[in-house]
Amino acid sequence: MNLLDTVLDRSVVLGYSKIGYALRRRTSSWPQDPAPGALAGKDVVVTGASSGLGIATADGLARLGARVHLVVRNLEKGEKARGELRRAVPSATFELWQCDVSDLDDVRRFAAEIGAAVPAISAIVHNAGAMPPERTESRQGHEMTMAIHVLGPLLMTELLLDQLSAGDGRVVMVTSGGMYTQSLPVSDPEYTQSSYKPATAYARSKRTQVSLLPVLADRWRSRGVSVYATHPGWADTPGVVDSLPGFHKVTGPILRDVAQGADTTVWLAAVDPHPPGGGLWHDRRVRPDHYLPTTRESDDERQSIWSWARQAAQLPR
Incomplete structure (x- = not known):
């Protein structure tokens, strides 16, 4: 098998x-499913929870008993998603929070607010994502895919380490199989030195997520916090329809539904005992970080991108 x-x-x-x-x-x-009620009485945070994989992830966590905190950029869309989730899982509790994950100031505000309200967080699922058709910058001037996929999640996690330490301490980065096509953009993390391509920018930021896993695992281990990345495979989401219409047209009949795409994310957040941290997961198993020798980074290159990310996100040393 x-x-x-x-x-x-x-x-x-x-x-x-x-x-x-x-x-x-x-x-x-x-691997076996998490036990029924595995997350009963526990608080889990899901970013990008207003559509697609975010809603499916929140649904799966709620069915295991979690109190799910839906973090959205657009509150109107968030309210619609919460209504959909309440109808699907009427026994669950869904709290709605606003945060633009690409905006580091907004991340600080959100972290202070949820940190004061929720003393123990079992898991954070960093699912928020974007693929702008043109190079776009965050409010702090960072390239948008890096801001929303790397810098915002790093800062949010760091600011909520006390709460994660008091909970089960799991952090799940939802990445993409597209990262296999790209090497670590050490010399140009802000994508200013070559012609911008949306899918390339997206894949570069996802490569950065995965390449930083060993650094983050070492950094957060002493706090009892484990970090994972998981890619959902090819799932039929609004993001795929909007950003990759040609791909969606060709692959539509074989795309996973959003529940299948979210399966491993939910599993990593809930299964007991904790899976080993620091790896890339797909369909409940650890997968290779690279398939192409040309994408492999050295330890020095990983440390270089970490130094950039730490400074850009204004993390403590």
């Missing part, structure tokens, strides 16, 4: 589609 799993993973099309998910679930080696 491990051979089948590896073949699916390397094939990409089969492994990332709903075909791979269905085949893996049928194998005897598929």
Whole structure:
């Protein structure tokens, strides 16, 4: 069965589609689901919770008993999502919070507010994402995909380490299989030195997420906090429809639904005991960080991008 799993993973099309998910679930080696009520009485934060994978993740966590904190940029869309979730899981509690994850000042405000209201956070799921069609900057002047996928999540986590330490201490970065196509942008993290391509910018920021996992695992381990990245495969989300219409048209029949895409995110946040941190996960298993030798970074390159990220996010040393 491990051979089948590896073949699916390397094939990409089969492994990332709903075909791979269905085949893996049928194998005897598929990891067990979290126990019913695994998150009862626990608080979990989900960013980007107003559509797609964010709503599916919140739904899955709520069905395991979590009190889910929906973090959204647009409160009107957030209220609509919360209504949808309440109808789907009427016994659950969903709290709504506003935060633009790309805006570091707004992240500081949000972290102070939720930190004062929620003393123990079991997990943070960093799901908020964007793929601007043109190079866009955050309020602090950082390239938008890096701001929303890397800098905002880093700062938010750092500001909520006390709450995570008091809870189960899990941090899940929702990344993308597209990161396999890119190397770490050490010399140009802000994407100013070459012609901007939306999908490339997105993949570069996701590569940065994954490449920083060993650094973050070491940094947060002493606080009892574990960090993971997970990619959902190819899921049928509004983001894919809007940003990659051609891809969606071609792959539509084999795309995963959002619940399948969110499965491993929910599993990582809830399963007991904690899975080992610091790795990239897909369909409940650790996956390689690289498939192409040309994308591999050195330790010095990883430390270089970490120094940039730490300074850009204004993290404490």
